[in-house]
Amino acid sequence: MDASTVPAAAVPAAEHEGPGPLRPRRRRAGSAPRARLTGALLGLVLPVLLLLVWHLLSTNGVYSPVQLPRPSAVLSAGWELLRSGDLWVHVGISTQRVVVGFLLGSALGLALGALVGLSPWARILAGPTVGALRAVPSLAWVPLLLLWIGIGENSKVTLVAIGAFFPVYTTVSAALQHVDGQIVEAARSFGIRGVRLFTTVQLPAVLPAVVPRLLPAL
Numbered sequence: 001m002d003a004s005t006v007p008a009a010a011v012p013a014a015e016h017e018g019p020g021p022l023r024p025r026r027r028r029a030g031s032a033p034r035a036r037l038t039g040a041l042l043g044l045v046l047p048v049l050l051l052l053v054w055h056l057l058s059t060n061g062v063y064s065p066v067q068l069p070r071p072s073a074v075l076s077a078g079w080e081l082l083r084s085g086d087l088w089v090h091v092g093i094s095t096q097r098v099v100v101g102f103l104l105g106s107a108l109g110l111a112l113g114a115l116v117g118l119s120p121w122a123r124i125l126a127g128p129t130v131g132a133l134r135a136v137p138s139l140a141w142v143p144l145l146l147l148w149i150g151i152g153e154n155s156k157v158t159l160v161a162i163g164a165f166f167p168v169y170t171t172v173s174a175a176l177q178h179v180d181g182q183i184v185e186a187a188r189s190f191g192i193r194g195v196r197l198f199t200t201v202q203l204p205a206v207l208p209a210v211v212p213r214l215l216p217a218l
Contacts, residue, residue, distance in 0.1 A: 055070065055071055058070045098160055101160025101163075104164075105160065105164030105168065113172030113173040114173075114198060116169075117176030118198070118202070145159060176206055179201075179205045183201060
């Protein structure tokens, strides 16, 4: 029998030449770093264009230095603040506002969210009102805070607390309503009730849903 007349099925798979349909294509060793470098360079295109537009608008008379300072003036002022040490003072004050406001808002959101999530009566009485307040944008509270509290640290901390309160409240109240009832019943069978039940069983059960919502609020 001539070799040309042998059926293709009789030829061992190892003798087939060319890449098979299921054979994965190997990537070159330097392709991944090159792709990351290309992506990083392309990501710089838009910031550079915005910087050029900023420079043009601030130097050709479209905006005055009071309305839009030149990039070089902003860089010089930032370097002066860094050199004198005032920059770190301002950073520390801003960080303090964020941390204090976040802790206050999160604590209040956790407390009210737990009450609404665990008590049907609290859900009926407070749920609609808090839901209506949640629809108000955070910036819309600024005029009211200035009128009620005034310009100072208290109004700034309160605004941060409002921004942290609603994500924590909505997440905790919704997550507590879906805690596995068998876990709760098992804890109650061991005599765990009330606040201890909430802190040792229910709150740890909802933390995986609460923590991802806390990070954007912070």
